[in-house]
Amino acid sequence: MEKELENLSKEDLLKVISSQQKEITDLSKSSSVKDEKIDYLESQLAMYKRMQFGQKRERFEGDPAQTMLPFHAEPAEVEQQQQEVKQKIEYICKRPNHKGRAKLPAHLPVEEIEIHPEGDLSQMICIGREITEELECEPAKFYIKRYIRYKYAAKDKSAVAIAELPERVIDKGIPGASLLAMILTGKYQDHLPLYRQKQIFARENIQIASSTIEGWTRQALEKLEPLYEQLVFDTKAQGYLQVDETPIKVLDSDKKGAAHQGYYWVYHAPLEGTVLFDYSPTRGGIAAVPMLGNFKGYLQTDGYTVYEKYGKKKEVTHLACWAHARREFEKSLDNDKQRAEIALLMIQKLYAPERKAKQENLNAEQIKELRLVESLPVINELGKWIFQEIKNTLPKSQIGKAMAYAYARWDALSAYLYDGNLLIDNNLVENAIRPVALGRKNYLFAGSHEAAQRAAMIYSFFAICKKHQVNPFLWLKHTLENIMSINHKNLKDLYPQNFKKSAGL
Template structure:
């Protein structure tokens, strides 16, 4: 090899050296990237090691018997603990009992003859109790009246019913829907609850009730869609949902919920689409004008570039990229995280001081803008000397490509620094996926989107979802269409607070 190199001209030799240097540089870059990836995966790894459960030959095998002396000792210890629990005084810092709950009083008098004694006072002890869900039959008895001349029969009309000729009342339907979509309890588990009370209801019947109750909410949901399209500040994200698609035998289709959160109005809208492609957002964002806040998903770029749209990025997503880089380049990652931490400290200050939007903008321009400018200048200089495929390079590249959008929250004090609120709204879907795994069809996924929307609004406005849903199901068929928004969860709270 050395002889071959000696025979080369100076120009060819420089080419070989240059090629070799480039190869080494690419190799070093790849090594750094792979080391960063390995380090990140190590940080992400959780759970216990397999070796711990593979067994020790010296370990006692199950089942095993505890020595009688140990059993006696344990029983005596338990006895002491039980006696201590019975006798110990009330804890001074115990939680205050809610004042809105009904009270059941139990009077306890001393035993024996009290006829020669005088009551001089009483001591009151309270505890929080509950009863399991109570099932009962609501029977409507409508009496018929007829004039004495036999000219006709008069009978009162039945109240509006959620399911015509069905046996499920609005309270029961509300309990089933809250159980499935809020508490993540699949319908087959709810059927087990009925069975414990000796109420035998076929699974198909419960599924039918669920579908028909959700269909009743369609006008209210369509109204929410209409209102959301008119809002001038939306946060958008998407999350997957498995759907049993009849066109794919033995396989589930990967559908998506597109979620639109209006921070100023406090509303959330879930919209189902079979695809994650940009076309899925056209119905909601096709004519959108205003502030649009998203993560880094490229699909949003076409909407963000419209003249009437100001695009906001999410600083929380940028922060996550730098957190991943801690094991790759700790000094620079920590420097970036420190500046981001300072920006969030200013946001907390604004919230704690309950500042108006005008004052928030003023505070941001005075304190946040210098930090943003410093960070932007630092990233611009450092990214030139950073391997693009390294984790710190990725973090800087993510922020650099979206710097204008990351800074856009300075435009208005009503705007938020990140998309965290919409991610909180999506969380129940992730929890539900772990329990009932999939939607039965594309239509079922869209029906679920309706109830996810309203339950997310309930959560934002601290509305009891069961009480709201029962009220909405009772009134949606009879309410004037002009007053439909009165059934929104946030308006239900206002009416009950009066």
């Protein structure tokens, strides 16, 4: 519901709020209206107001009564401002340096600039030196890599020899691996659309057509297909997966003038630290069949009904997410603050052992024992409280929905106690999805269903880079340079986590 409301314009959302207020007023005047309906509408109205006026994101609205700024300031004001600027500059120049500045990275190259006092130093001796360091940078440097291959011929002209060209990412194309890595990292990691990157090239007097850059991007992504297919195979073999999905708009040739609502299905393997994005045109259950059709093990998801089918399979143990349960009670603070706070405090107690386990770096067995001692009693107490309170709660109220959400998934919410390797919530897979949300705000949509799937490949590997603290540009450059010549048996050496080990990072 909230995802759909986020797509409404401000005017439409205000209309919804106004409509809800009017309906509440009308219903309150009618003696035959049930309290349940009023309570439900009030909770919905509170949610709409929180979406419109709350702190979910900053909103700026100009003041229509604000006057226009003058085109010119008075001469006296200009002179006064200039004097203030002069005094400010003099103060900044005399102000002592901050003593607590951060240390500069030791791995960076150093350019040394020696400065000697002015005047005649022939009668003086050097007694020491003072060193001051600054962190500087140069903009991206473009250069041409030119391969010159010499030809040799036998004296009798019976044969000619010439060296082979190194493997190139795009055969007969002009971009090198580092340029392609920069373009892909810019778009999919730093959320910089291709047209903005074209502007960067133009500032360096490098004119490249938009269609050319798009072609380079497509061809570079296609080179990653074998590695992505290996990732799909390895992900299917995992025994513990977290799953979530997120929308992506896609231009569809069958829907002229409109974008199709597609979805990225994201599979996170916590034990291996890998992430897989898989594109599907639909959010229906059939989209997960390729990955979950034969899945066996622990499956952790939110409350989306599609996952229930897979969670009920005999070979699957379905885990729910305590973060989602907590959010439902958080929404209830405007509806029933007293009971919502009771639930939130108990859920907060469940997270205390998780923090303790992380701080003390406990192993799986120790985590399981800690949870049985500290978390299980809290779960039992919260379960009994919900069982008692839900009987006296209006089902359509927000607090009623929160209780029903947890009550219906109680076994799945408690299942993380089975093994210390299991996580209490689905937050890690949600974190992996965030770059997609940022990216689609910049480039808005994928050009086709095929383009969306190609983007899924690079999103997968960049998410793994982030989890293993690997520089995505360096990894992608290395991979593009080697993926065409590497032995297929060693293909997994190109995974970001394995690249980190081989590079000694």
